[in-house]
Each structure stands twice: as structure tokens, then as C-alpha cells.
Amino acid sequence: MLTDLEIAFIGGGTMGEIIISRLLSTKTVQKPDLIVVSEPLAARCLHLESEYGVRTTTCNIEAVQGASIVILAVKPQVLASVAAMLKGKISPEALVISIVAGASVTSLCQGLNHPAVVRTMPNIAVQVGQGTTVWSASSSVTEIQRSHTQVILQALGKEFATQNEHDLDMATALSSAGTGFVFLYIEAMIDAGVQMGLNRTQAQELTLHTIAGSVELMLQTHEHPAVLRNKVTSPGGVTAAGLYELEKGGMRTVISNAVLAALSRTQQLGNVS
Template identity: 85%
Template sequence: MLEDLQIAFIGGGTMGEMIISRLLSTKIVPKADLIIVSDPVSARCLHLEREYGVRTTTSNIEAVLGVSIVILAVKPQILAEVLGMLNDKIPPNALVISIVSGASISSLCQGLNHPAVVRTMPNIGVQVGHGTTVWSASSSVTEIQRRNTQIILQALGKEFATQNEHYLDMATALSSAGTGFVFLYIEAMIDAGVQMGLTR
């Protein structure tokens, strides 16, 4: 359990919601009001409030005020804008955990002007608690912050830490492109079955 640590989610999309759901259902986060989610879409904020009881805002800067952990869960194409907005705004002792595909630790540290950053690559199984997440931390991440990272990621399934960030690039390729090939294979098998006379 994360003892009364305030967590900010920057981005309340599908992956962010899956992590919120797992953290609350496993009681890793004991109270929903310990989580604040920032999302530019008001309807999305309302959905998350009603579904999970979390606090929401449309302001990224407001979301990170006084929190212990910031989880970056935005699309890669808007990351630069978000980093610019949050530059020098993360509390000094906070941990930043990124699930943004392809964003290196150095680019995150530089973009946020913040030293304690963990880069993660979760896969699709996290939505049912049976995912695998590879992660790597900057040298400024403390032992307590590393442990908190493990606690969060274990709510999603298995977690593997590595000092070699290159492994996250490989995990990205396997969990995104690799999964796509599996679905393509399944679709081809279904099509073949239909051609042989089975119903779809």
C-alpha cells in the first residue's frame, strides 16, 4: 500500500484509467481522493469522477501541486507541450513515472527540469492485472521511490527493472508491434475459417 501518498495522473485516457482502476481495486491506493487526474476533456474528467471517485482538473499545473508521485500518461505527440507546461512545476521531492512510449529518461528529466524520473513500458495485459512492465530509473530516484514504483507496477502484473534503458525500446517493439501481429494472425485464422464454412 502507498501510505497516503498523493498521486497525479497527467492524462486520463485508456492507459491512465486502467492504472487508476488497478490501484484502487487492489487497495494499493487506499482512498480515491488521493488521486487527481488532469485531462483537457471535461467529459473525460466527469467520467473518471463518477466511475472511480477521483479528483479531476483540466489544469496540469494544478494537478501536480503538492503531490508525491506524478504519472505521465499522455500521447507521445503532445508530450513536448506537456513537458513545457510542467517544466519546473513538479514538487522537488516528487517521483515522475512515465508510461509515454518512446520517451527517454534524459528527455523527460530535461523537459521537466526534474531529476527523479522512472520510464516504464507496460503491455496490454495490465488491464486485467496480468501485464508485464519493464522499467528503468534515473540515478536520482531514491530507494523509497524505487520501492513505490514496484508497488504501483505490481498492481498491473509483473515488473522488471533494468539499468539498460535500451531494453525498454525492445519492450516497446514487442508489446506494440508484436501484439498487432498476433491480432493480425488471429484475424487471418478467422477469415480462413469463414471461407471454409464456419460462421464468424
Template identity: 55%
Template structure:
């Protein structure tokens, strides 16, 4: 599927490097089939040393001959790289964007290229434990659909959606979600310290509690309410704690946080399209 591909990364930040690391760890492609473009010499040297891949300082040179081009630059940089890339990417090549808030149409118009996939990973992708939603443009082939699923699978779970608005929804739920989870973990750690644990021990307990709970749900396939009921004894400690959470409106607060992030993603996307 990727054995004969040449992949070029325009931008080699944390997400781009995570994908490089993932595809190489799974032996989906050889290092010499990957080129990463970066303007900073030290960064290029670091990537060459760590992964044995090819690097380039010139974006136009980097994409020539590539069958897959991964756009992993920051959204505000996209307008600066489009004039250089326009007309340099082979018409049959796949362009896979992992830029936040940049629509399919904006990418297609900017590059004058039809075969584009827009995706939205989240930060746990940096440790290959992320979740990425993606949508292909109409011109993308079935083989390129499979290539996209394979590449994004190197970052963790991947979900193909059929409407672009789901990418903004993914931004609210999956993209911003880690920030919400980190805040919850932080609050649990602070509570542990207040009770008397050292901060290190409180962090270990809180982190493993979240990790273990997620893994239990994943392995059992049970609804979270079922698992919660199993650990909530009548008149017990968990019941007392959940009462306080419900009294504080935890469900509404979390729901509103996700919806606020979703709406903000829509706003930023609209600004990007106007620009």
C-alpha cells in the same frame, strides 16, 4: 509502500485509467489518494463516478503535494504541459512516464526534475495483462524503484532494464507485438470462415487457441519449439501446415516486423529529442 503516497495522473486516457483501476483493484491505495487531471469535464465526472477518485482540470494544481506523478499524456502533448508543470512538482517526488518515445533526458530537461522513470507498457495493460519495461534515472531512490515496480505490476508483468535502448526494443517487441498477434488471429479467423465456420465460431476457436497456447507455455515453462514438436506428428496435419509457414518465411517476416518497429521507435525518439 504506496499507503502514504499521493498519486497524480497527468492525462487519464486508456493507460492511465488501467493503472488507476489496477492499483484500486489490488487495494494498494485508497481512491482519495489518487488525482486524475483531465481538461474534459465529462471525463472527470466519469472517473469520479467509476472509481471515487479526485479529479482536477488544472495540471499545476493537480501535482501540488503529489509524491508520485504519472505522465500519461500523448507524446505530442508533453511539450504543452511542461511549462505548466515545471517547478510545480516537489523535488523529491517520483515522475513516472508511460509516454511512448520520450527519453529520460527530454523529460528531465522539460520538467527540470531529476527523479524520473521512463516506461513502455503495451495495450493489453488495459485489461491488466500487459508487459511494461522501465528504466529509472540515477536520482531515483530504491524506495521509488519498489513503488514503480508495484504501480506497473498493476498493469501486468513488469521488467526493469538497465539501458534506455531496451525501451525502444520493448516498443518493437511488446508495444507493437499485439498488433502482430491480432493480424495472425485475423488470418486464422479468415481461414476458418473459408473452411465453412461462421465468423463468430471461427473467432472463438482462433482466440482460444492463442490464449490456450500462451497459457500452456506459461504454466509448463517449456520452450515453444518443444511444445510445437509435441503437437507435430510425422506426416500429420500440423506438419503440413508448418511446412507452408516455413516455406512462406514466417520466422523471417515476424523477425523483420519486430526489428522494423524497433528501428521506427528509435527514429521517433530522435525526432522527439530534436524537438
């Protein structure tokens, strides 16, 4: 629980709203008026006020005044201009937590002229409390601020701290962008089910339960995926026939290339200095 700490969100878009929702629904923040959101769109401000009871403003500088924690939840493309606006305006004692893809701790510290910065990379599964967030902190972040970071991120799912910031670039490609890759695979499986003759509801339920069950089996057994795959692959059988087509189509290479492309793009984004 974050007792009486004011939290400012710079950006009230999808991820910002999800984090606000989780902080309030888990009682991590017990008073909605401790949260202030800076959002340029008036309609979004009205939505956030009515849905969550938080305070809103269209002025970033107004939002950070008095805030103990500032959460940067803007698009990488606008980060430089936002950082320039906030440079020197955040309280020196405040903690800045960034969820901006690609923005390094060093560039954030320089761009904001602020010492205590945590860089995080959550994924969309935080919406249901099953997110995965890897984070790294600047040397000026205190133990108390690290604890506050953990409390916030644990409201979203699992959190993993790392001293190697390059891990965050890789986590962005694998865990954050990876959700999009998984959804595409799910979509393709459902479409295949429909093509075979199942109705879409049946195809979706079968696909989702198949994937959820497979993941749970691996989590509980801790067996290598190749071992589990071999257990369901009989010589000359149904699974073997399907796997042959996946291998022939280069599925492993396509997935690897997708992850590496996401890593490359992550490294291109977020320069705020």
C-alpha cells in the same frame, strides 16, 4: 500498498484509466480521492469522477501540486508542450513515472527539469492484470521511490527493471506493439475459420483456446518453440502443409520486420528536450 500518497495523472485517456482502475481494484490505492487526474476533455473528467471517484482538473499545474507521484500518460506528440508547462512545477521530492513511448529518462529529466524519473513501457494486457512492463530509473530515484514504482507496476502484471534503457525501446517494439501483432494473427485465424464454414463464435473460441493452451504449454515445459512445433508436425501431415505455406509467405521475415519497424518508430518519438 501506497499509504496516503497523492498520485497525479497527467492524461486520463485509455492507458491512464486502465492504471487508475487497476490501482483501485487491487487496493494498491485505497482512497480514490488520493488520485487526481488532469484531462483536457470535460466529458472524460466527468466519466473518471463518476466511475472511480477520483478528483479531476483540466489544469496540469494544479494536478501536480502536492503530489508525491506524477504519472505522465500523454501521447508522445504532445509530451514536449506538456513538459514545458510542468517544467519546475513538480515538487523536487516527487517521483515522476512516464508511460510515454520513446521518451528517454534523460530527455524527461531535462524537459521537466526534474531529477527523479522512471521510464516505463506497459502493454495493453495491464487491463486484466496480465501486463508486462519494463522500466528504468534515473540515478536520483531513491530506493523508496523504486519500491513505489514496483508496487504500482505489480498491480498491472509483471514488472522488470533494467539499467540499460535501450531495453525499453526494444520492449516497446516486442511487448507493447507486439500485442497488436498478436491480435492481428488472432483475427486472421478467426477469419480463416469462418471462411472454412465455422460460425464466428466457434472460430473465435477455438482460436483463443488454441493460443492460450500453446502459451501455457510453453510456460510450463520451458521447451523451445521449435521443439514444440516439431512435436505437432508429422511428415506429410496437416500441420506440415500449413507451415509450408507460412514459410513460403515469409512469415518469419514479416514478423521480424514489423518488430524492427516498431523499434525504429519508438526511437523517433518522445523527444521532450
